[in-house]
Amino acid sequence: xxxxxxxxxxxxxxxxxxxxxxxxxxxxxxxxxxxxxxxxxxxxxxxxxxxxxxxxxxxxxxxxxxxxxxxxxxxxxxxxxxxxxxxxxxxxxxxxxxxxxxxxxxxxxxxxxxxxxxxxxxxxxxxxxxxxxxxxxxxxxxxxxxxxxxxxxxxxxxxxxxxxxxxxxxxxxxxxxxxxxxxxxxxxxxxxxxxxxxx
Amino acid sequence: xxxxxxxxxxxxxxxxxxxxxxxxxxxxxxxxxxxxxxxxxxxxxxxxxxxxxxxxxxxxxxxxxxxxxxxxxxxxxxxxxxxxxxxxxxxxxxxxxxxxxxxxxxxxxxxxxxxxxxxxxxxxxxxxxxxxxxxxxxxxxxxxxxxxxxxxxxxxxxxxxxxxxxxxxxxxxxxxxxxxxxxxxxxxxxxxxxxxxxxxxxxxxxxxxxxxxxxxxxxxxxxxxxxxxxxxxxxxxxxxxxxxxxxxxxxxxxxxxxxxxxxxxxxxxxxxxxxxxxxxxxxxxxxxxxxxxxxxxxxxxxxxxxxxxxxxxxxxxxxxxxxxxxxxxxxxxxxxxxxxxxxxxxxxxxxxxxxxxxxxxxxxxxxxxxxxxxxxxxxxxxxxxxxxxxxxxxxxxxxxxxxxxxxxxxxxxxxxxxxxxxxxxxxxxxxxxxxxxxxxxxxxxxxxxxxxxxxxxxxxxxxxxxxxxxxxxxxxxxxxxxxxxxxxxxxxxxxxxxxxxxxxxxxxxxxxxxxxxxxxxxxxxxxxxxxxxxxxxxxxxxxxxxxxxxxxxxxxxxxxxxxxxxxxxxxxxxxxxxxxxxxxxxxxxxxxxxxxxxxxxxxxxxxxxxxxxxxxxxxxxxxxxxxxxxxxxxxxxxxxxxxxxxxxx
Numbered sequence: 054x055x056x057x058x059x060x061x062x063x064x065x066x067x068x069x070x071x072x073x074x075x076x077x078x079x080x081x082x083x084x085x086x087x088x089x090x091x092x093x094x095x096x097x098x099x100x101x102x103x104x105x106x107x108x109x110x111x112x113x114x115x116x117x118x119x120x121x122x123x124x125x126x127x128x129x130x131x132x133x134x135x136x137x138x139x140x141x142x143x144x145x146x147x148x149x150x151x152x153x154x155x156x157x158x159x160x161x162x163x164x165x166x167x168x169x170x171x172x173x174x175x176x177x178x179x180x181x182x183x184x185x186x187x188x189x190x191x192x193x194x195x196x197x198x199x200x201x202x203x204x205x206x207x208x209x210x211x212x213x214x215x216x217x218x219x220x221x222x223x224x225x226x227x228x229x230x231x232x233x234x235x236x237x238x239x240x241x242x243x244x245x246x247x248x249x250x251x252x
Numbered sequence: 253x254x255x256x257x258x259x260x261x262x263x264x265x266x267x268x269x270x271x272x273x274x275x276x277x278x279x280x281x282x283x284x285x286x287x288x289x290x291x292x293x294x295x296x297x298x299x300x301x302x303x304x305x306x307x308x309x310x311x312x313x314x315x316x317x318x319x320x321x322x323x324x325x326x327x328x329x330x331x332x333x334x335x336x337x338x339x340x341x342x343x344x345x346x347x348x349x350x351x352x353x354x355x356x357x358x359x360x361x362x363x364x365x366x367x368x369x370x371x372x373x374x375x376x377x378x379x380x381x382x383x384x385x386x387x388x389x390x391x392x393x394x395x396x397x398x399x400x401x402x403x404x405x406x407x408x409x410x411x412x413x414x415x416x417x418x419x420x421x422x423x424x425x426x427x428x429x430x431x432x433x434x435x436x437x438x439x440x441x442x443x444x445x446x447x448x449x450x451x452x453x454x455x456x457x458x459x460x461x462x463x464x465x466x467x468x469x470x471x472x473x474x475x476x477x478x479x480x481x482x483x484x485x486x487x488x489x490x491x492x493x494x495x496x497x498x499x500x501x502x503x504x505x506x507x508x509x510x511x512x513x514x515x516x517x518x519x520x521x522x523x524x525x526x527x528x529x530x531x532x533x534x535x536x537x538x539x540x541x542x543x544x545x546x547x548x549x550x551x552x553x554x555x556x557x558x559x560x561x562x563x564x565x566x567x568x569x570x571x572x573x574x575x576x577x578x579x580x581x582x583x584x585x586x587x588x589x590x591x592x593x594x595x596x597x598x599x600x601x602x603x604x605x606x607x608x609x610x611x612x613x614x615x616x617x618x619x620x621x622x623x624x625x626x627x628x629x630x631x632x633x634x635x636x637x638x639x640x641x642x643x644x645x646x647x648x649x650x651x652x653x654x655x656x657x658x659x660x661x662x663x664x665x666x667x668x669x670x671x672x673x674x675x676x677x678x679x680x681x682x683x684x685x686x687x688x689x690x691x692x693x694x695x696x697x698x699x700x701x702x703x704x705x706x707x708x709x710x711x712x713x714x715x716x717x718x719x720x721x722x723x724x725x726x727x728x729x730x731x732x733x734x735x736x737x738x739x740x741x742x743x744x745x746x747x748x749x750x751x752x753x754x755x756x757x758x759x760x761x762x763x764x765x766x767x768x769x770x771x772x773x774x775x776x777x778x779x780x781x782x783x784x785x786x787x788x789x790x791x792x793x794x795x796x797x798x799x800x801x802x803x804x805x806x807x808x809x810x811x812x813x814x815x816x817x818x819x820x821x822x823x824x825x826x827x828x829x830x831x832x833x834x835x836x837x838x839x840x841x842x843x844x845x846x847x848x849x850x851x852x853x854x855x856x857x858x859x860x861x862x863x864x865x866x867x868x869x870x871x872x873x874x875x876x877x878x879x880x881x882x883x884x885x886x887x888x889x890x891x892x893x894x895x896x897x898x899x900x901x
Binding site: 089105106109110113117192 | 766768800801826827828829875876
């Protein structure tokens with residue numbers, strides 16, 4: 054493997070550090086009464102409001118529909134995710150130093166598994182909050198209405214337009230994956246060229 | 253008798269007169285044209301360019317308008333109780349209206365004055381005077397809330413107040429009505445012998461907190477208005493006075509006899525030095541100093557003495573500048589060189605020169621002395637007189653481009669004139685009888701000279717009639733061109749004496765939207781529904797109630813008895829902008845509460861008869877606002893109903 058490729062694999066790994074400084078995912082809630090904006094940010098280790106007190110505001114709004122309040126400290130994923138991210142970074146750096154093509158493939162597979170697991174978990178979490186409502190005490194009950202925010206993209210939830218998109222941290226993760234994938238493809242082509250050349 | 257020719261003549265004359273009247277009307281009604289409408293139109297959802305603060309006069313409050321639209325944005329309660337939000341009724345704010353005379357629910361507010369940095373309004377605080385029971389209030393422009401009121405001892409009628417020095421070193425106060433100092437039971441006819449005036453300098457800390465630094469004992473005249481020096485005249489303050497005749501009755505006639513009264517030039521830098529040298533005596537005093545503490549609860553402290561300087565022992569502290577005919581306003585131009593007097597009965601506008609004043613002092617060009625205060629020669633200090641400006645000059649503001657604008661009460665007009673040449677360049681009518689006038693920053697070192705507002709005393713036919721009492725009219729003129737152009741009329745509250753305005757950008761960024769619950773250290777605050785409770789302490793019942801959309805916790809309370817004093821401590825758990833909750837209970841002889849997000853307020857209720865009484869939220873807060881209610885059961889005096897309440901599980 055070329056030194057340049059190795060370097061890029063390490064850069065890819067370091068990019069993941071951005072998830073400590075920026076949110077992975079942002080859910081923007083748009084309604085006429087909130088011209089100043091309202092939203093949630095999902096970080097690798099916490100959930101916060103997009104602005105001061107947004108989490109309290111969202112929890113208060115959610116009590117009308119019987120949704121559970123979001124208490125970030127009681128969400129186990131937020132404790133696991135930092136370790137997964139650290140592991141991925143560590144493996145990435147090792148692969149970069151070692152410069153083995155097969156190791157890179159393993160890294161990519163590992164990455165895809167983590168990403169899929171993450172998305173499934175995130176979806177299930179959203180599904181749980183959006184569907185398991187305290188129907189008994191809910192103030193607003195609309196038959197058939199669920200309140201699950203979209204995984205990605207936008208959706209009307211009562212008077213709110215919920216727009217769910219990757220945050221800067223999320224884009225860093227995507228960029229990191231694309232970096233590794235490109236290196237894998239380039240190296241694969243390189244190897245194939247060498248193979249054909251040697252034939 | 254009438255031949256055809258004569259009839260034609262009369263007919264033509266009438267037609268001609270009608271034509272003149274029509275022309276007259278169209279000239280008069282320049283406002284309301286399409287061009288003027290465009291200049292004052294602020295489209296829905298857009299902001300005004302300026303915040304304007306109007307004194308509420310006899311309403312005791314301050315109103316906030318946007319300019320150029322003239323829209324009313326808020327009424328800030330200051331010197332009067334305001335049942336609308338509980339100001340002066342709730343336990344937190346009651347002390348704000350305490351004085352040495354006890355609780356006073358009203359006053360007459362005259363002059364709003366923005367705090368300044370380097371001689372320019374800085375948007376931190378607004379000061380305003382109470383004329384009747386002498387006080388100065390400070391409003392915090394982060395929350396648009398009265399946060400401090402200090403009473404001025406040894407004073408009667410705090411009119412020349414609360415004008416600031418260029419860095420809020422001091423706000424000033426003075427007696428419009430001289431009184432015996434210290435107060436005493438003396439014959440009113442002994443005025444000349446026993447009555448004195450005071451000029452008070454109140455120190456303003458970096459936090460805004462006020463403290464009476466010193467008072468200067470002055471001859472018993474009527475001290476009317478003030479402005480501080482700036483630039484070269486920094487360190488001086490100027491006060492007009494009338495009634496140098498020292499009349500004690502029928503002042504209308506008896507105080508109008510002298511051709512000239514005075515502008516007092518006070519060297520406050522020198523006063524500081526005299527204080528440091530210990531040249532003061534300490535007079536007993538009794539005044540209140542009220543301020544919001546860190547828990548947002550008004551504390552009322554009593555002041556018991558004050559440092560007093562006597563000009564007799566303090567040479568150079570004060571000089572009198574003779575000024576024609578009972579001067580009212582005294583205004584210092586942006587350069588700090590010119591001191592404009594508003595001789596309300598004078599036919600000219602007299603302008604004094606600061607530099608000439610200083611050389612006149614050096615050359616001892618005095619014409620006389622009053623109680624140790626040298627009177628300078630008029631000719632030695634005069635910079636010029638504006639000739640034929642109209643009648644009844646009162647107040648002058650500046651546009652920062654070399655022009656001055658003076659209000660003419662008697663001839664109902666604004667006169668624009670040039671500083672230095674003293675020539676009148678434009679005059680426009682006002683409707684009617686203008687008092688103060690205001691240009692944003694127009695009394696500062698750097699005016700935003702875009703508009704002048706006329707604050708008129710008489711309204712008559714300007715609006716739809718509303719019975720004998722009419723709203724006072726403010727009028728706004730564009731002053732960006734050579735000619736002043738009337739743009740807008742708008743009604744105001746009470747009698748707005750003076751107003752000040754500041755670019756919105758200097759205020760809007762600092763606005764408090766909520767009070768963080770974690771910073772709420774009110775002794776009766778509860779931070780969650782789980783902590784809400786009701787406790788009995790003798791015949792006092794303390795209900796610690798929380799509000800959040802859309803319920804009270806607790807909302808059922810039993811065990812209250814006739815004869816109890818019930819304290820409702822309401823904590824608003826909301827942390828969302830513009831979501832206050834109200835609290836009102838049937839039969840309360842106090843007021844309602846409006847509790848801001850994250851704040852705690854307390855109102856007292858003394859139930860008179862057994863029964864069950866509803867309480868509810870008065871500020872529409874959510875779709876289920878109508879459900880936001882509760883009940884208090886009141887049992888007869890001496891019954892055994894235990895305290896019982898519910899909290900949400």
